Amino acid sequence: MEDKIKHKPYHFVIYALLTVISLIWLSPLAWLILSSLRLESGALTSYIMPKGYTLDNYKRLFTETSQFNYPRWYMNSFIVAIFSCLIATVFVLGVSFAFSRLKFTTKKLMMNLILILGMFPGFMSMIAIYHILKSIGLDGTLIALVLVYSGGAGLGYYIQKGFFDTIPVALDEAALLDGCTKFQLMYKIILPMSKPIITYTILTAFTAPWGDFIFASVIMKDNYQNYTLAVGLYRMTEREYLYQFFTRFCAGAVLIAIPITILFINMQKYYVSGVTGGAVKG
Amino acid sequence: MKKKNLFQPISDIFADTREAVTKGDPVTLLSLIILGLGNLLRGQIIKGLLFLLIEGLFIVFLFTFASQYLVNLPTLGTVSQGQEFNEELQIFEYTQGDNSMLILLFSVMSLFVIVFYIAIALKSVKSAYLAQRAISQGKKPSTFGEDLHTLLDSKLHSSILSLPALGAFAFTILPLVFMILMAFTNFDRNHQPPGNLFTWIGLENFKSVFYKNPQWATSFFGILTWTVIWAFFATFTNYILGMLLAILINTKGVRLKKLWRTCFVTTIAVPQFVSLLLMKLLLDNNGPVNILLQNIGLISSPIPFLGTAWITRITVIVVNIWVGVPFTMLITTGILLNIPEDMYESARIDGANPIQMFMSITLPHMLFVTTPYLITTFIGNINNFNVIYFLSGGGPPTLDYYQGGKTDLLVTWLYKLTVNEQNYSLASTIGILVFVLCGTISLIAYNRSASVQREGEFS
Numbered sequence: 001m002e003d004k005i006k007h008k009p010y011h012f013v014i015y016a017l018l019t020v021i022s023l024i025w026l027s028p029l030a031w032l033i034l035s036s037l038r039l040e041s042g043a044l045t046s047y048i049m050p051k052g053y054t055l056d057n058y059k060r061l062f063t064e065t066s067q068f069n070y071p072r073w074y075m076n077s078f079i080v081a082i083f084s085c086l087i088a089t090v091f092v093l094g095v096s097f098a099f100s101r102l103k104f105t106t107k108k109l110m111m112n113l114i115l116i117l118g119m120f121p122g123f124m125s126m127i128a129i130y131h132i133l134k135s136i137g138l139d140g141t142l143i144a145l146v147l148v149y150s151g152g153a154g155l156g157y158y159i160q161k162g163f164f165d166t167i168p169v170a171l172d173e174a175a176l177l178d179g180c181t182k183f184q185l186m187y188k189i190i191l192p193m194s195k196p197i198i199t200y201t202i203l204t205a206f207t208a209p210w211g212d213f214i215f216a217s218v219i220m221k222d223n224y225q226n227y228t229l230a231v232g233l234y235r236m237t238e239r240e241y242l243y244q245f246f247t248r249f250c251a252g253a254v255l256i257a258i259p260i261t262i263l264f265i266n267m268q269k270y271y272v273s274g275v276t277g278g279a280v281k282g
Numbered sequence: 283m284k285k286k287n288l289f290q291p292i293s294d295i296f297a298d299t300r301e302a303v304t305k306g307d308p309v310t311l312l313s314l315i316i317l318g319l320g321n322l323l324r325g326q327i328i329k330g331l332l333f334l335l336i337e338g339l340f341i342v343f344l345f346t347f348a349s350q351y352l353v354n355l356p357t358l359g360t361v362s363q364g365q366e367f368n369e370e371l372q373i374f375e376y377t378q379g380d381n382s383m384l385i386l387l388f389s390v391m392s393l394f395v396i397v398f399y400i401a402i403a404l405k406s407v408k409s410a411y412l413a414q415r416a417i418s419q420g421k422k423p424s425t426f427g428e429d430l431h432t433l434l435d436s437k438l439h440s441s442i443l444s445l446p447a448l449g450a451f452a453f454t455i456l457p458l459v460f461m462i463l464m465a466f467t468n469f470d471r472n473h474q475p476p477g478n479l480f481t482w483i484g485l486e487n488f489k490s491v492f493y494k495n496p497q498w499a500t501s502f503f504g505i506l507t508w509t510v511i512w513a514f515f516a517t518f519t520n521y522i523l524g525m526l527l528a529i530l531i532n533t534k535g536v537r538l539k540k541l542w543r544t545c546f547v548t549t550i551a552v553p554q555f556v557s558l559l560l561m562k563l564l565l566d567n568n569g570p571v572n573i574l575l576q577n578i579g580l581i582s583s584p585i586p587f588l589g590t591a592w593i594t595r596i597t598v599i600v601v602n603i604w605v606g607v608p609f610t611m612l613i614t615t616g617i618l619l620n621i622p623e624d625m626y627e628s629a630r631i632d633g634a635n636p637i638q639m640f641m642s643i644t645l646p647h648m649l650f651v652t653t654p655y656l657i658t659t660f661i662g663n664i665n666n667f668n669v670i671y672f673l674s675g676g677g678p679p680t681l682d683y684y685q686g687g688k689t690d691l692l693v694t695w696l697y698k699l700t701v702n703e704q705n706y707s708l709a710s711t712i713g714i715l716v717f718v719l720c721g722t723i724s725l726i727a728y729n730r731s732a733s734v735q736r737e738g739e740f741s
Contacts, residue, residue: 014536021527022545025604028560029552031570044568048577091449094442102439105294110443117454119720121665121693124713125457127700128464131387132457151453154446183434186442211553214667214697230555237559246563253556261551268547272612 029257036250043246057251068245070252072225073232076142077256080228081209083146088153088205093198096160097186101172114155126218133219140223145216149209159274163197164190200274203267207260229256299404302411313410314403320410324417328426333406340399348392355389358382358467359479383475386467390460394451465710474704487711498708501683501695506719508595509691512670513663516602517656523603524610525648528618529640531611543615546608554605558672561601562588591688594674598689602669613655614648621647653731660727661720670694692716 031048038045039052061070098104099111129148130139138144167190175185191198213230220226227235229252235241236249264271302310313320318333354360359380368375413423424432433441465487467473473480486494491502531542549557564571565587572584587597621644629639649656670676676690676698685703686695692712699709 008535011533011535014530014533018530018536018542021530022542025546025549025608028557028564028604029548031564032552032556032560044563044566044570046568046573048570048573087449091446095446098439098442104439105297107439109295116721117458119661119724120458120462120717121696121713123667123693124696124710124716125454125461127706128387128457128460129453131383132452135384135387147449148453151449153449154443155450155454181431181435182438186438207551211555213555213672218701230553234555234559253552253560256556257552260553261548264547264551265544268544271547272616 032250032257033254035247036254038247038250041244041247043242057247058255061248061251061255068232068236068248069224069227070232070248073227073229074255076226077210077229080142080145080149081206084149084153084209085202085206087146087150089198089201091150091154092157092160092201092205093191093194095154096157096164097190099157100161100164101169101185101190102182114157117155123214123218126215129215130218140220140226142226144219145209145228148215148219149212150205153205160197160201163194163274167193196270196273199267199270203263203271204274207263210256210260298408302408305415306407306411307414310407310410310414313406317403317406318410320406320413321423324410324413324423326409326413326423326426326429329409329429333402333409336399336402340395343395344392347388348395351385351388352392354380354385356482358481359385362479363477379476380479381475382467382473382480383469386463387460390463391456394456394459461706461710462714464706465714467707469707470705471703480707483707487707491708491711491715497682497684501686502712502715504683505686505690505692505695506715508689509664509719512595512599512666512689512691513660515599516606516663516666516669517660519599519603520606520610521652521656521659524607525614525618525644527607527611528614529644532615532618543611546611549604550608550612554668555672557605558601558668561604562673565597565601588674589678591678591680594678594689598669598673601673602666605669614652617648617651618644620651653727657724657727657731661724664691664716664720664723665693666691667693667697671697692719 034050036057037053037055038050038057039054040050061068065071099107133139133144133147138147171189172185175189176182180188209228211230212228213234216228216231217234220228220231233249233252233256236245236252242249309323310320313333316334317337318330320330321327321333322330359382361379363379364377366375366377367373416423466482466484467480468483468486469480472478491498493499527546530536531539536542563569566572567584567586567589571587572581575581576584586593588594625643626639629643634642670689670691671694674687674689676687676694678689679687683690683695685698685705690698693716696709696712696716699705699712
C-alpha cells in the first residue's frame with residue numbers, strides 16, 4: 001500500500017489547503033453549536049469561546065413553550081414534511097415516468113408549457129395561492145402547506161426523467177411483448193430498478209419543507225400554533241427577541257440540522273447521483 | 283424550428299377530433315351538445331351517464347357560480363363598498379360591494395373549468411365516434427370494464443398525470459395566470475378589495491416601470507443591473523471554485539476523500555435560512571469575525587460587512603460561495619472523473635503544467651458537459667431569494683429606489699412590494715419582466731450551446 005501511493009510533497013500542500021478550507025466551511029456550524037451550549041445569554045459576545053457551558057437552552061426550548069412553542073413547531077414541520085414528501089414523490093415519479101416512457105399526443109405540448117412556467121419567479125403567485133386557500137377555508141392550516149409544497153411538485157420532473165431515460169427501451173418492448181400492461185411495466189420493472197432516483201426524490205422532497213420560509217410565512221400569518229420551524233425560528237431572531245432567545249435559537253437550529261445531516265450523510269451516494277444526472281441532462 | 287416544436291402537437295391533438303367530426307353521424311355530432319349521447323345509444327351506459335353527469339355539474343357550476351363573476355370580468359366590478367346609516371341601530375353599516383380580486387380570481391378559475399369542459403365535450407364526440415366505428419365494423423363497442431383497463435395500459439398517461447396535473451393547475455398555473463393578469467390592473471394599496479375596486483389599465487404599469495414613473499424606472503434599472511451582475515458572479519465564482527475544490531479532493535493519492543466530501547455536505551444539510559441568519563450575525567459589526575480580526579490585529583476597527591452598498595455586495599457574493607460551493611463540488615466530482623486520464627497523461631508528457639492542463643483540458647470539457655447546468659444555475663441565481671433576503675435583507679436601503687435597497691434582486695424587491703407595500707400590480711409587472719429576462723437568457727444560451735455542440739460533432 002505504502003509503495004503504491006507515494007505521498008509527494010505537493011500532497012501536503014493539498015492537505016493543508018483542504019484543512020483550511022474545511023475549517024472555514026465548518027466554522028459557522030461550530031459557532032452555532034458553541035452558542036447553543038453557551039451559558040451566558042445575549043446574541044453577540046465580545047469574545048469567541050463561551051465562558052460556560054450548559055444544556056439549559058435545549059431544555060428550555062421544550063419546557064418554556066408559552067411564547068415560542070418549539071416542540072409544536074417541530075411536530076408541524078415533521079407532519080408537513082412527511083405528507084408532502086409522500087405526495088410529491090408519487091407525483092414526480094409518475095410524471096417523469098409518463099414523460100420518459102409513455103407516448104401520447106399532448107406530451108411535447110405539456111413539456112414546453114412546464115418549461116415556460118418554470119421561468120416565472122416561483123413565489124410571484126403566493127398572494128393568489130393565499131386567496132385560493134382562503135376561499136376554500138384552508139388558510140393557516142397545515143393541510144394548506146402540504147398542498148402548496150406537493151401540488152406543483154410534478155413540474156420538477158427533469159432529474160427523474162433523466163434517470164428513466166437511461167434505462168434501455170428494449171426492456172419495455174420485451175415486457176410489453178410478454179403481455180405486461182404499461183402499469184405493470186412501471187411498478188414491476190422500471191420502479192424496482194430505480195432505487196437511487198427514488199431515494200433521491202424522497203430525500204429532496206422531505207428536506208425541502210424544512211427550509212421553506214416564504215410560503216409558510218405567507219400562509220400562516222399570525223397563526224402561531226401552526227408555524228413550522230422555519231417561520232418560528234425566524235421570529236426568534238427578530239430584533240425584539242434576538243437578545244433573549246439567541247442561544248435557544250441556536251439550540252433549535254442544531255436540533256433541525258442533526259436529523260437532516262444524518263440523512264444526507266447516509267444517502268450522500270444517491271444525492272450525488274441525482275444532482276450529477278440532473279446537471280448533465282439539464 | 284422552435285415554433286414548429288411548440289405548435290406541431292396542437293394539430294396532432296386535434297387530428298382524432300377532426301376525424302370524428304368529419305366522419306361522425308348525427309348522433310356522434312350531437313354528443314358535442316348532449317354529452318354521452320352517442321355512448322348511451324350504443325350500449326355504453328355507464329360511460330354515457332358519466333359524461334351526462336359531468337355536463338349536468340358543469341351547467342350548475344356555470345349558472346350558479348361562474349356567471350356572476352364572468353359578467354364582471356370586463357370591468358372587475360362597478361359597485362364599491364358603501365356605508366349606510368342604519369336608523370334602527372344608530373350605526374353605520376357597510377353595504378356589500380363588488381370584490382375585484384374575487385371576480386378576477388374566480389373568473390380565471392371559471393375560464394379554466396370551461397376550457398376543461400370543452401376538452402371533455404370533444405372527448406365525448408371522439409368516444410361516440412369510436413363506438414359508431416366499432417358498430418359499423420361489426421364489432422361490439424368497448425365495455426366499461428375494458429375502458430377502465432385501458433387506463434392502466436394504453437391510457438396510463440391519463441391516469442398517472444391527472445392528479446399531478448390537477449395539483450399543478452390549482453397551485454401553480456391558476457395562481458400564476460391570476461398574477462399575470464394582475465400586472466394589467468391598478469391593484470395597489472389604494473385600490474384594495476373589499477373596500478375599494480381595482481380595474482384594468484392595460485400596459486400602464488409597464489410604461490411606468492420603463493419611463494413614466496422616474497423613481498420606479500430608476501429602481502427597476504438599478505436593481506436589474508445588480509441582479510445580472512450578481513447572477514454572473516454568483517454562478518461563475520461557485521462554478522470555478524467548486525470545480526477546483528473537487529479537483530483538490532480527487533487528486534491522486536489524497537486520502538480520506540469521503541471525509542473531506544462529508545465536511546462540505548454537512549453544510550448543505552443545514553437549512554439555508556439557519557446558516558444565512560448565522561452568517562448575518564457572524565458578520566455583524568460586533569460579530570465574531572470582526573472580533574477575531576481585531577484580536578489578531580489585522581484591523582483596528584470593525585469592518586461593516588453589511589454596511590455600505592459595495593461592501594455588502596461583495597459580502598453577499600462571498601457568502602454565496604460558502605453556500606454554493608459544496609453543491610458544485612458534488613456535481614463536478616462525477617464529471618471530472620469521466621475525463622479520460624490519457625489526455626492528462628499526454629499533456630504531462632508534452633510538459634504542460636497543472637494550470638495549463640486545467641485551462642485547456644478540464645475547463646473546456648466541463649463547460650461542454652455542464653452547459654445546461656450553468657444555464658439553470660444562472661436562472662436560479664437571478665431568482666435567488668434566500669441569500670439576499672436572509673443575509674442583507676436587500677439593504678442598505680436607499681431613497682433612490684422605491685421600497686428597495688442596494689443589494690435587492692428583482693425577486694426580493696418583488697417580495698417586498700407584495701408583502702410590505704401591497705403593490706400587487708407593480709409586483710406582478712416585475713414578475714413578468716423577470717420571466718422575460720430568464721426566458722431570453724435561456725433561449726440565447728441554449729441556441730448558442732446547441733451550435734457549440736454541433737461544432738463539437740464536426741471536430
